[in-house]
Amino acid sequence: MPSLPRPSPLASHWTLDPSRVFLNHGSFGATPRVVLDEQSRWRGLLEAEPVAFFVEKHEGVMDEVRRALAGFVQCDAKDLALIPNASTGVATVAANLALQPGDEILISAHEYPACQNSLRKVAGRAGASVTYATIPFPIAGPDEVVRAYMDAVTSRTRLALVSHVTSPTGLVLPVERLVRELAARGVETLVDGAHAPGMVPVNLRDLGAAYYTANCHKWICSPKGSAFLWVRPDKQTGFRPLVLSNNAEKPKHGRSQFLTEFDYQGTSDYTSAYSIPKAIEFMGREIGSALGAGGVGHEGWRAIMRHNHELCLRGRDVICRKLGIEPAAPDAMIGSICTMVLPSHDAGRQARLAARPSKYHDALQDALLERHRIQVPVWGLAGSSARFVRISAQVYNDIGQYEYLAEALAAELEIERGM
Numbered sequence: 001m002p003s004l005p006r007p008s009p010l011a012s013h014w015t016l017d018p019s020r021v022f023l024n025h026g027s028f029g030a031t032p033r034v035v036l037d038e039q040s041r042w043r044g045l046l047e048a049e050p051v052a053f054f055v056e057k058h059e060g061v062m063d064e065v066r067r068a069l070a071g072f073v074q075c076d077a078k079d080l081a082l083i084p085n086a087s088t089g090v091a092t093v094a095a096n097l098a099l100q101p102g103d104e105i106l107i108s109a110h111e112y113p114a115c116q117n118s119l120r121k122v123a124g125r126a127g128a129s130v131t132y133a134t135i136p137f138p139i140a141g142p143d144e145v146v147r148a149y150m151d152a153v154t155s156r157t158r159l160a161l162v163s164h165v166t167s168p169t170g171l172v173l174p175v176e177r178l179v180r181e182l183a184a185r186g187v188e189t190l191v192d193g194a195h196a197p198g199m200v201p202v203n204l205r206d207l208g209a210a211y212y213t214a215n216c217h218k219w220i221c222s223p224k225g226s227a228f229l230w231v232r233p234d235k236q237t238g239f240r241p242l243v244l245s246n247n248a249e250k251p252k253h254g255r256s257q258f259l260t261e262f263d264y265q266g267t268s269d270y271t272s273a274y275s276i277p278k279a280i281e282f283m284g285r286e287i288g289s290a291l292g293a294g295g296v297g298h299e300g301w302r303a304i305m306r307h308n309h310e311l312c313l314r315g316r317d318v319i320c321r322k323l324g325i326e327p328a329a330p331d332a333m334i335g336s337i338c339t340m341v342l343p344s345h346d347a348g349r350q351a352r353l354a355a356r357p358s359k360y361h362d363a364l365q366d367a368l369l370e371r372h373r374i375q376v377p378v379w380g381l382a383g384s385s386a387r388f389v390r391i392s393a394q395v396y397n398d399i400g401q402y403e404y405l406a407e408a409l410a411a412e413l414e415i416e417r418g419m
């Protein structure tokens with residue numbers, strides 16, 4: 001086993017295993033130590049007197065969280081529901097749709113599988129269907145995305161699901177243009193921003209989608225299980241969570257039913273949500289100033305996004321050069337995750353390789369982990385045999401880690417050529 005490349009000095013703020021080269025921030029995020037400490041502090045307060053905490057404190061804390069988050073994603077706090085994850089956000093919107101037989105929900109193969117599953121479930125029950133816009137990959141530019149969605153809209157399209165940043169292909173999609181042009185055709189949009197806050201600027205007020213859901217546990221770096229669903233005010237009446245609590249039939253004076261129902265959906269550990277403000281503040285101030293941003297929160301976040309974007313592109317270039325491949329998308333469609341198309345084998349070998357068992361998605365990913373101690377996803381898109389590797393760039397990563405990945409990929413692809 002060769003010695004592993006070092007992460008950046010900022011990795012000391014995280015608890016990541018130093019015996020792994022962690023290049024997959026994108027899948028589940030990773031949370032800095034001080035934010036985990038903040039979550040423990042909240043757990044302590046809750047467990048000291050659980051009944052009083054839930055009855056007297058919980059709603060007020062959720063309001064404070066909402067205020068901090070609303071400043072970060074540019075919206076009114078009252079329009080934000082705090083939920084455990086983006087999968088729940090999409091499932092909640094799906095469950096609230098009043099679909100008729102023959103209606104269509106427009107998505108693309110780049111959408112996250114869990115979200116596709118939720119939409120297919122509700123569509124199937126209503127006699128409606130899920131239709132697909134064909135976004136090419138590799139892709140030349142955002143116009144191709146807009147054209148793909150517009151070509152697939154019909155008079156029966158009721159809703160479009162669009163990722164702000166796609167999961168398998170790591171593309172920043174032109175959501176502003178899509179929301180606008182879909183609305184001009186009478187189609188509402190649900191934006192799946194699972195990766196977006198903390199990776200790219202998000203301004204929900206300007207975007208004007210019907211719904212926007214996103215994770216905070218990915219690029220804001222709050223604890224797992226912290227996310228939000230923003231619902232445009234005209235869609236909030238009668239819009240309900242998947243789980244109704246005791247509060248559901250108890251309207252509260254001066255508080256919308258939307259917040260009353262979403263803020264409490266049964267006994268759970270809400271401390272990951274409580275810790276969102278700390279993550280926003282710590283990353284923006286401490287990490288941002290370590291990157292030279294001068295200690296002001298929003299400037300700090302701009303510095304983080306810029307730094308991660310640049311590191312991601314440098315990492316991509318190192319890998320593309322080593323493998324002799326071309327980038328799959330223009331730089332402007334990349335945030336801080338980037339997917340590359342791996343060199344292909346002949347069809348017979350590719351089929352044999354695809355049949356190998358994997359704990360993850362592809363046995364190449366297992367090999368990178370077992371033989372090189374690199375955590376990075378290798379996957380593809382349904383309906384295509386092309387194989388992708390997707391890198392993430394977070395402040396704890398360093399360019400040497402991508403150089404190491406490039407060498408490991410070249411070595412493993414060479415081994416595959418002999419199989």
Ligand SMILES: Cc1ncc(COP(=O)(O)O)c(C=O)c1O
Nearest residue numbers: 027085086087112163167192194
């Ligand atoms: C685009 C997209 N949507 C939804 C999700 C689901 O996120 P979660 O598992 O936190 O619900 C992911 C996770 O990677 C994602 O990338």
